[in-house]
Amino acid sequence: MTKITIKHIAxxxxxxxxxxxxxxxDSYEISEETKIRVRNYAKENHYKPNRLAKSLKGGHSNxxxxxxxxxxxxxxxxxxxGIQKASYETEYDIIIMQSHENVENExxxxxxxxxxxxxxxxxxxxxxxSNTEYLRQINSEVCPVVLFDRFNPSLExxxxxxxxxxxxxxxxxxxxxxxxxxxxxxxxxxxxxxNPRIQGFKKAxxxxxxxxxxxxxxxxxxxxxxxxxxxxxxxxxxxxxxxxKPNAIFGATGVITIRVLGILAQxxxxxxxxxxxxxxxxxxxxxxxxxxxxxxxxxxxEIGFTALTKLxxxxxxxxxxxxxxxxxxxxxxxxxxxxxxDL
Amino acid sequence: MTKITIKHIAxxxxxxxxxxxxxxxDSYEISEETKIRVRNYAKENHYKPNRLAKSLKGGHSNxxxxxxxxxxxxxxxxxxxGIQKASYETEYDIIIMQSHENVENExxxxxxxxxxxxxxxxxxxxxxxSNTEYLRQINSEVCPVVLFDRFNPSLExxxxxxxxxxxxxxxxxxxxxxxxxxxxxxxxxxxxxxNPRIQGFKKAxxxxxxxxxxxxxxxxxxxxxxxxxxxxxxxxxxxxxxxxKPNAIFGATGVITIRVLGILAQxxxxxxxxxxxxxxxxxxxxxxxxxxxxxxxxxxxEIGFTALTKLxxxxxxxxxxxxxxxxxxxxxxxxxxxxxxDL
DNA sequence: TTGTAAGCGTTATCAA
DNA sequence: TTGATAACGCTTACAA
Numbered sequence: 001m002t003k004i005t006i007k008h009i010a011x012x013x014x015x016x017x018x019x020x021x022x023x024x025x026d027s028y029e030i031s032e033e034t035k036i037r038v039r040n041y042a043k044e045n046h047y048k049p050n051r052l053a054k055s056l057k058g059g060h061s062n063x064x065x066x067x068x069x070x071x072x073x074x075x076x077x078x079x080x081x082g083i084q085k086a087s088y089e090t091e092y093d094i095i096i097m098q099s100h101e102n103v104e105n106e107x108x109x110x111x112x113x114x115x116x117x118x119x120x121x122x123x124x125x126x127x128x129x130s131n132t133e134y135l136r137q138i139n140s141e142v143c144p145v146v147l148f149d150r151f152n153p154s155l156e157x158x159x160x161x162x163x164x165x166x167x168x169x170x171x172x173x174x175x176x177x178x179x180x181x182x183x184x185x186x187x188x189x190x191x192x193x194x195n196p197r198i199q200g201f202k203k204a205x206x207x208x209x210x211x212x213x214x215x216x217x218x219x220x221x222x223x224x225x226x227x228x229x230x231x232x233x234x235x236x237x238x239x240x241x242x243x244x245k246p247n248a249i250f251g252a253t254g255v256i257t258i259r260v261l262g263i264l265a266q267x268x269x270x271x272x273x274x275x276x277x278x279x280x281x282x283x284x285x286x287x288x289x290x291x292x293x294x295x296x297x298x299x300x301x302e303i304g305f306t307a308l309t310k311l312x313x314x315x316x317x318x319x320x321x322x323x324x325x326x327x328x329x330x331x332x333x334x335x336x337x338x339x340x341x342d343l
Numbered sequence: 344m345t346k347i348t349i350k351h352i353a354x355x356x357x358x359x360x361x362x363x364x365x366x367x368x369d370s371y372e373i374s375e376e377t378k379i380r381v382r383n384y385a386k387e388n389h390y391k392p393n394r395l396a397k398s399l400k401g402g403h404s405n406x407x408x409x410x411x412x413x414x415x416x417x418x419x420x421x422x423x424x425g426i427q428k429a430s431y432e433t434e435y436d437i438i439i440m441q442s443h444e445n446v447e448n449e450x451x452x453x454x455x456x457x458x459x460x461x462x463x464x465x466x467x468x469x470x471x472x473s474n475t476e477y478l479r480q481i482n483s484e485v486c487p488v489v490l491f492d493r494f495n496p497s498l499e500x501x502x503x504x505x506x507x508x509x510x511x512x513x514x515x516x517x518x519x520x521x522x523x524x525x526x527x528x529x530x531x532x533x534x535x536x537x538n539p540r541i542q543g544f545k546k547a548x549x550x551x552x553x554x555x556x557x558x559x560x561x562x563x564x565x566x567x568x569x570x571x572x573x574x575x576x577x578x579x580x581x582x583x584x585x586x587x588k589p590n591a592i593f594g595a596t597g598v599i600t601i602r603v604l605g606i607l608a609q610x611x612x613x614x615x616x617x618x619x620x621x622x623x624x625x626x627x628x629x630x631x632x633x634x635x636x637x638x639x640x641x642x643x644x645e646i647g648f649t650a651l652t653k654l655x656x657x658x659x660x661x662x663x664x665x666x667x668x669x670x671x672x673x674x675x676x677x678x679x680x681x682x683x684x685d686l
Numbered sequence: 687t688t689g690t691a692a693g694c695g696t697t698a699t700c701a702a
Numbered sequence: 703t704t705g706a707t708a709a710c711g712c713t714t715a716c717a718a
Contacts, residue, residue: 005695016705021697031703048458052399053695056710061395063436072424074417081415084441093406093459095436098427115391116436225627262630284568287605290633348711359689364713374687396711399694690717695710702705 004047013041024049063093064311065113066122069101069222075254075282075300076124079149082304083122090312092119101190101223103130110134114142120311124149127190144314144322148307151328153194158314159328160307164280167296167333168200171250171278174294174335178343180248180276181210184239186232186260187252188222197252197280215239216246220256228256233263240269248341251279257295258283261340265290277340280333291339299331306331347390356384367392406436407654408456409465412444412565418597418625418643419467422492425647426465433655435462444533444566446473453477457485463654467492470533487657487665491650494671496537501657502671503650507623510639510676511543514593514621517637517678521686523591523619524553527582529575529603530595531565540595540623558582559589563599571599576606583612591684594622600638601626604683608633620683623676634682642674649674 006024010017015034023030023038041047055061066083068076080096087094095116097109106126113121120143123135132152139145139157146158175183185201198217205212216239220231239246249264251257257279264271271277271291281295306329314322353363358377366373366381384390398404409426411419423439430437438459440452449469456464463486466478475497482488482500490502518526528544541560548555559582563574582589592607594600600622607614614620614634624638649672657665 007695017695018697018699018706019704021695022704025697029703034703050399050695051459052395052404053710054697056393056395056399056694056712057696057698059710070424071414071427072417072420074415077415077420081413081441084414084439093438096427096439098424116394258628258631262628262635265630265635285601285605287608288601288632290631290635292605292608292633350711360712361690361714362688364711365688368713372687377687393711396694397713399696399710400712400714402694688718690715692713692715694712697709699708700706702703 003050004045005050006047009038009041009045009047013037060119061117062091063095063116063118064120064122064308065110065116065118066094066096067099067106067109067113068096068124069126070098071096073255074284075298078282078300079124079304079307082301082306083308084304085301086305086308086312090308092308092312099126101126101188103127107131107134110138114138119143120315121145122307122311123147125152126150128152128192128195129154144311146307146311146314148303156323156326158310158326160303160310161328161330162298162303162333163196163330164333165196165200165203167280167298167335168197168250168252169204170200170333170335171294171296172201172204174337174341175248175250175276175278176204176208176210178276178341180341180343181205182213182216182244182246183248183250184216184218184236184246185250185252186218186220186256186279188256189219190222191219191252195252201250213244215242222253222255225255225259229259229263232256232260233267236263236267236269246275248276248278251277251281253279254281254283257281257293258289261289261293271340272343276343286336286338289340291342294337294339294341295335297334297336299333302331346393347388348393349390352381352384352388352390356380403462404460405434406438406459406461407463407465407651408453408459408461409437409439410442410449410452410456411439411467412469413441414439416598417627418641421625421643422467422647422650425644425649426651427647428644429648429651429655433651435651435655442469444469444531446470450474450477453481457481462486463658464488465650465654466490468495469493471495471535471538472497487654489650489654489657491646499666499669501653501669503646503653504671504673505641505646505676506539506673507676508539508543508546510623510641510678511540511593511595512547513543513678514637514639515544515547517680517684518591518593518619518621519547519551519553521619521684523684523686524548525556525559525587525589526591526593527559527561527579527589528593528595529561529563529599529622531599532562533565534562534595538595544593556587558585565596565598568598568602572602572606575599575603576610579606579610579612589618591619592622594620594624596622597624597626600624600636601632604632604636614683615686619686629679629681632683634685637681637684638679640677640679642676645674 006020010020023035099106148160220228278294286293349363353360366378442449563571621637629636
C-alpha cells in the first residue's frame with residue numbers, strides 16, 4: 001500500500017527517471033518496447049503520479065475555486081452538483097467558498113482561492129456590481145473568472161445563466177391571465193433596478209397596461225433568514241390592510257418564494273384564494289408545500305455543468321486568446337403551474 | 344500582481360533562501376533583526392508561500408476528502424457547511440465527492456481521494472456495512488477515516504453522529520401519546536435491522552405494549568427519488584385499503600419524510616386527521632409545508648464541525664497514538680411539534 | 687547567526 | 703532511443 005514513484009520504476013526496470021517519465025507520457029523519443037515495459041510495471045504496481053509534484057512543476061494547481069452565496073441552499077447545491085459532474089471528466093479539483101451574500105466576504109473568498117493558487121474561478125456574484133474592479137484585474141492578470149447565476153454587466157468575461165427576463169415575464173403573464181393584477185414583487189436587496197427578473201415583471205405589466213405600484217416592490221435581506229421573515233411578514237401585513245390590497249405575490253428567489261408560503265400559512269392567508277403565489281424556485285418537492293407551488297425552475301445542473309466546462313475551455317486556451325471566446329449563455333427556464341396559482 | 348517567492352525575497356534582501364525560510368518560520372537560528380526585515384519585506388510585497396511546494400516537501404497535501412451521499416440534499420449541505428466552517432480555521436482544503444447512496448461509488452470516491460493524496464477522509468457511509476474491510480485497511484495503513492452521520496459498527500475509528508435512537512423513541516412516543524398507534528415506519532433499503540432509528544421506534548412500541556406490524560415497515564430506494572415516490576405511494580395505497588389501517592407515518596430521513604407529505608397531498612389523504620406524520624427532517628422552512636411538519640431535527644452544523652475538528656486532531660497526532668483517541672460522539676437531536684401531528 | 691546543499695516527484699532541455 | 707541535469711518553491715541537516 002506504499003506509494004510508488006517514477007524513481008522506483010526506473011530502478012526496478014534499470015532505466016533512468018527521465019526515460020520512465022517520457023514513457024509514461026507517451027513521448028515519441030521512447031521505443032515502443034520500453035513504453036510497454038514501463039506501462040505494465042506501472043499498472044501492476046499501481047503507480048499514480050504525484051499531482052503535487054506535477055502541479056509544482058507545471059506551475060498550475062489543477063484546482064478550480066467556486067464562490068457561491070451559501071452551500072446550504074437547494075438551488076446552489078444543485079448547481080454544485082452540476083459543477084462536480086463536469087469536473088469528474090477533467091483533472092481539476094473543486095474548492096468551494098461561501099460569500100454569504102456579502103460583498104466583503106466575496107472578496108475574501110477570492111483572495112483565499114488565489115492564495116491557494118487556483119487556476120480559475122467560478123463565481124456567482126453577490127450583486128450586479130460587487131468587486132467589479134478587483135474581478136476585472138484578476139480576470140485579466142491572474143486567472144479566468146467565469147460568472148454564473150448572477151451577472152456583473154460591466155465585467156467582460158464568460159457568463160452562464162438563465163433567461164430570467166423571460167421566466168419572470170411568463171410567470172407574471174400567468175398571474176395576469178388568472179386575473180391577479182395586484183402583484184407584490186419580493187426581491188433581495190442585492191438586486192439592482194435593472195435586474196432582468198424585475199424587468200420581465202415590469203414588462204409584463206406594461207404590455208397589458210396594468211398599473212405598477214412602487215410600494216408593491218418589496219426588498220428583503222437575503223443574508224439572514226430570520227430578518228427576512230420579519231421584513232416580509234411585516235410588509236405584507238401592512239399591504240393587506242392598505243386600500244389597494246394585493247392579490248398575488250411573485251418571489252424572486254427560491255428562498256423568498258418558499259418562505260413566503262410559510263409566512264402566509266402562519267398569517268392564515270389562504271393561497272391561492274386570497275393571494276396567489278408564484279416565483280423562482282428549484283425545490284424538488286413542490287407537492288409537499290402548502291399549497292403545491294407554481295414555480296419558475298432553472299436548469300441548475302446544466303448551469304453548473306456548463307460553467308465548469310466553459311472555464312476549463314478557457315484554461316486550455318492561451319491567455320491572450322481567451323477574451324475572444326467570451327460569451328453569455330442564457331439557458332431557458334421552465335414554468336410549472338400548481339395549486340398556488342390555480343384559480 | 345506577479346507571484347513572489349522566497350528566492351525573490353532572498354535576493355532583494357541579500358540573504359540566502361534558507362535564511363529567509365527560517366526567518367519566515369520563526370526559527371531560533373535567525374536573529375530578531377533579520378526576522379523583522381524579512382517579515383516586513385514579505386508583508387509589503389504580499390508574499391504568499393506556495394502551498395504546493397510546501398506540501399510536496401512535507402509529504403502531505405493539506406487536503407481532506409469528504410464523501411457524502413449527495414451534495415444536493417438539505418441535510419448534507421448543512422453538514423458540509425459545518426465542515427467548511429471548521430476548515431476555515433485550519434490549513435486544510437476540502438474536496439467533496441458523492442457516493443449517491445451506492446456502495447461501489449463509495450469505493451471509487453475513496454480511491455479517487457486517495458489518488459489525490461488527501462491527508463484524511465470524512466465519510467458518511469452508504470450503509471452500516473459498506474466497504475468495511477477496505478476502510479479498515481485505509482484507516483490503519485494510509486490515512487485516518489472519520490465516520491459521520493451513519494456508522495459502520497464493526498469499524499474501529501472516530502465517529503460523529505446523533506442519538507438517533509433517542510430521537511426515534513421520542514417521536515414515536517409522541518405519536519402514541521396522541522393515540523396514533525398504527526404507525527408505518529419508512530426507511531431506506533440501506534438501513535439495517537439494527538439501525539438505531541428502527542430500534543428506537545420498536546422500543547417505544549414495546550415499552551407500551553403496542554403491537555408491531557411487520558408489514559408497516561416500509562423500505563424504499565434512496566438512490567432514485569422517482570422510484571422512491573412510486574414505491575411509497577403504492578405501498579401506502581395498499582396499506583390504506585387493508586384491514587389494519589395505519590393512522591401515522593414515521594419517516595426515517597428528511598427526504599422520505601418530506602416526500603411522504605407530497606405523496607399524501609396528492610393522494611388527498613388528510614394530515615394529520617387521517618394520517619399523522621413525523622420524521623427526521625432538517626428542512627429549514629417547516630411552515631411552508633403542507634401541513635407544517637413535526638420533525639426530529641439533527642444538529643447538522645455541529646456534526647460537520649465536530650467531524651472535521653476531530654479529524655484534524657487525529658492528523659495532528661502520531662499515527663500509532665491515534666487509535667487511543669477514537670471515540671463515538673452522539674449529539675442530541677431536537678424534536679419540534681407542528682401541525683402534522685397536532686390532534 | 688547565516689549559508690550551502692540536498693531532496694520532495696515531476697517534466698523538459700540537452701547530450702550521448 | 704536513452705540518460706544526466708536542472709528546475710518548480712520550499713524545508714532542513716549540516717557547514718561555515
